[in-house]
Amino acid sequence: MCGIAGTHGFGDATLIRAMTDTLIYRGPDGEGFYVGDGVCLGNRRLAILDVAGGAQPMTNEDGDVIVVFNGLIYNYPELREHLLRHGHTLHTACDTEILAHLYEEEGIGFAAKLNGIFAFALFDRRRRKLFIVRDPVGVKPVVYAVRGNQVAFASEAKAVLASGIVGAELDEASLHLSMNVRYVPGARTLFRGIRRLSPGHVLEVTDDAPPREYAYASIDWTPDETRTRAEWLDGIRSHYEQAVKRQLLADVPLGVSLSGGIDSSSVVAMIRRAHSGSIKTFTLGFNEPQDELDDARFVAETFGTDHHELVLTEPVLPYLADAIRHTEEPKVNSLQLYLLHRYIGEHVTVVLSGLGGDELFAGYDVYGYLQRTRRIRSGLTGAGVRALAPVLDWTARRASTLGRPQVDLAARKIEWLAASGDPARHYLLLRNAWDFNEVLVRRVYTPEFADRLQTSTRDEFDEYFDGDSPVEAQVLRAEFSTKMVCDFLHNEDTMSMAHSVESRVPLLDLELVRFAARIPDEVRFGRGMKGLLKDAMRGVLPDRVLDKKKWGFTFDPVEQYQKDLGPMARELLTPDRLRASGIFNPGFVQAVLAAKPHQRLRWHYFLLWQMIGFELWHETFIGSPASTVASRRSVRSTSGEGR
Numbered sequence: 001m002c003g004i005a006g007t008h009g010f011g012d013a014t015l016i017r018a019m020t021d022t023l024i025y026r027g028p029d030g031e032g033f034y035v036g037d038g039v040c041l042g043n044r045r046l047a048i049l050d051v052a053g054g055a056q057p058m059t060n061e062d063g064d065v066i067v068v069f070n071g072l073i074y075n076y077p078e079l080r081e082h083l084l085r086h087g088h089t090l091h092t093a094c095d096t097e098i099l100a101h102l103y104e105e106e107g108i109g110f111a112a113k114l115n116g117i118f119a120f121a122l123f124d125r126r127r128r129k130l131f132i133v134r135d136p137v138g139v140k141p142v143v144y145a146v147r148g149n150q151v152a153f154a155s156e157a158k159a160v161l162a163s164g165i166v167g168a169e170l171d172e173a174s175l176h177l178s179m180n181v182r183y184v185p186g187a188r189t190l191f192r193g194i195r196r197l198s199p200g201h202v203l204e205v206t207d208d209a210p211p212r213e214y215a216y217a218s219i220d221w222t223p224d225e226t227r228t229r230a231e232w233l234d235g236i237r238s239h240y241e242q243a244v245k246r247q248l249l250a251d252v253p254l255g256v257s258l259s260g261g262i263d264s265s266s267v268v269a270m271i272r273r274a275h276s277g278s279i280k281t282f283t284l285g286f287n288e289p290q291d292e293l294d295d296a297r298f299v300a301e302t303f304g305t306d307h308h309e310l311v312l313t314e315p316v317l318p319y320l321a322d323a324i325r326h327t328e329e330p331k332v333n334s335l336q337l338y339l340l341h342r343y344i345g346e347h348v349t350v351v352l353s354g355l356g357g358d359e360l361f362a363g364y365d366v367y368g369y370l371q372r373t374r375r376i377r378s379g380l381t382g383a384g385v386r387a388l389a390p391v392l393d394w395t396a397r398r399a400s401t402l403g404r405p406q407v408d409l410a411a412r413k414i415e416w417l418a419a420s421g422d423p424a425r426h427y428l429l430l431r432n433a434w435d436f437n438e439v440l441v442r443r444v445y446t447p448e449f450a451d452r453l454q455t456s457t458r459d460e461f462d463e464y465f466d467g468d469s470p471v472e473a474q475v476l477r478a479e480f481s482t483k484m485v486c487d488f489l490h491n492e493d494t495m496s497m498a499h500s501v502e503s504r505v506p507l508l509d510l511e512l513v514r515f516a517a518r519i520p521d522e523v524r525f526g527r528g529m530k531g532l533l534k535d536a537m538r539g540v541l542p543d544r545v546l547d548k549k550k551w552g553f554t555f556d557p558v559e560q561y562q563k564d565l566g567p568m569a570r571e572l573l574t575p576d577r578l579r580a581s582g583i584f585n586p587g588f589v590q591a592v593l594a595a596k597p598h599q600r601l602r603w604h605y606f607l608l609w610q611m612i613g614f615e616l617w618h619e620t621f622i623g624s625p626a627s628t629v630a631s632r633r634s635v636r637s638t639s640g641e642g643r
Contacts, residue, residue, distance in 0.1 A: 002027045002070040003044040005154035008205045016040035019159040026497045032056045043068040054094035064125045065100040071118030071140045074246040112217045115510045130205040136217040138199030138485035145194045166193035168621045173455035180433040180457040183487035224518040236536040243509030244270040253348040255280035260295025263354025265545045272303045284340040285311040317564045321616045326498040330613025337495035345499035356507030359484045360516045363530035366430045376420045392418035400439035409600045424465040433457040473521045557605040569608045
């Protein structure tokens with residue numbers, strides 16, 4: 001893994017070094033640059049393959065195709081043999097080198113042949129074209145900004161900011177989306193003017209035309225009705241085993257992050273099928289009742305791993321600012337991964353994660369809710385609920401006007417019931433979105449900020465809800481394209497790379513994903529949450545693992561509130577500071593802080609966490625507390641630069 005950065009149409013050696021210097025933790029083992037022909041390319045290298053000979057940038061034989069690369073090509077051995085058979089000269093055993101030669105043969109369309117996790121930039125000197133490419137699943141990130149005919153790109157936004165092409169300014173719509181679903185979905189980032197390149201897309205940049213983004217690969221979700229359920233189970237096991245074998249490719253120490261749940265445990269089991277030597281596993285606990293240390297220990301003992309376990313007894317929120325500096329968003333669920341990979345990085349350079357099982361096989365609570373409540377979406381019951389929807393919505397808004405956090409959960413449940421005939425809204429309410437209720441919007445935000453909002457959360461999700469398939473299937477595709485990519489994979493990448501650790505996700509191997517995407521709905525959902533994966537792993541994993549209750553690698557917000565979230569909120573979210581920032585309503589925050597701690601306030605505690613995260617984000621990237629944002633906005637407006 002590495003960090004990459006570059007510019008087109010501006011820049012010099014000093015600038016590209018300044019950009020890559022912001023990414024040094026992504027690649028502490030070396031640096032390399034290309035400057036010429038109006039293009040600057042830079043790389044910070046974390047050496048995984050061909051440690052001695054894999055320095056970047058890499059080129060073809062005559063130096064006319066130049067590449068900087070972040071990631072790993074799992075089918076690299078086969079592609080390398082193909083190139084050698086076709087007369088190419090390769091000087092290293094590094095996967096990066098094959099990219100320039102594959103481009104010589106097929107043009108940028110060669111990217112569709114790659115099975116891996118990657119983001120790379122390839123410059124064709126003869127045609128004067130720069131291509132920036134992201135893997136089809138979106139495991140590795142790349143962001144970019146455009147100003148006229150100038151382009152800057154990088155693995156992270158902080159490197160784009162270092163180019164000077166845009167300034168560090170808040171995108172208010174992205175903040176609103178983040179406050180609703182706890183991540184920024186789609187192509188947006190929290191920085192105005194910086195966008196994510198979409199998975200499976202190319203950004204093509206030339207001298208004489210605007211940059212053009214287009215797809216080169218996609219995931220086909222069309223159900224394949226020709227296989228039996230037994231064939232699907234066999235296929236899952238076979239593809240999974242092959243995926244794990246491919247992803248053991250490394251010339252450095254490797255381990256597994258192990259929670260004791262089905263996904264991470266199945267990674268360990270599949271490695272053990274392919275590898276009889278030592279397997280290092282790592283588990284982190286937070287000294288809370290929900291810790292899964294015993295489950296992880298059981299799996300480690302079952303498969304004979306070299307198990308490493310750490311229980312944190314120190315306060316964890318002091319690490320939040322550094323986690324946000326790396327994730328570049330005020331994210332609730334980044335801190336636990338930051339601390340886990342800090343621990344892993346003391347032992348290994350590569351770690352395999354169980355991320356992806358819930359996304360492919362419907363493992364989250366949201367699917368359980370949807371399956372248990374089918375009656376209120378169908379038949380006479382559903383028709384009756386839909387007829388009552390306006391009354392239910394009115395009741396929810398009236399409850400919200402009371403301004404009492406203790407009754408907000410009941411109001412949200414009423415809203416969710418009212419939304420039973422609207423799949424997108426139904427799903428988003430389950431995923432904690434709250435901007436369908438205008439009363440809540442004006443309780444959480446100041447009137448001025450609420451008046452400026454022109455974005456609703458559902459704007460980013462409606463495209464996934466077409467009404468032609470079961471709600472569960474629509475939700476799964478939405479989750480796979482949005483929450484998985486922009487939340488979970490974003491966290492996995494940034495929190496591992498913060499500690500110079502490469503994280504791999506075998507359950508999101510491209511061949512396995514493309515196989516699993518074709519599973520018919522009745523097969524995927526017919527046995528309940530993650531039932532298909534459980535059946536596929538029956539006999540591979542012990543029943544204790546397959547039948548355990550799902551918790552997930554996360555904090556309990558009520559426990560955390562009573563430890564240090566509450567005190568931190570009182571310190572950072574003071575009425576004076578909030579009034580000065582002009583974004584969050586001090587009255588809402590004070591009402592939450594004054595309420596007796598309770599599980600029914602979980603949603604409120606997550607909002608506090610997001611608000612704290614935003615304050616820390618603003619101090620980190622804008623360079624001052626968020627309380628200065630209102631005065632800056634006033635200056636822009638009076639100078640004629642308002643939005």
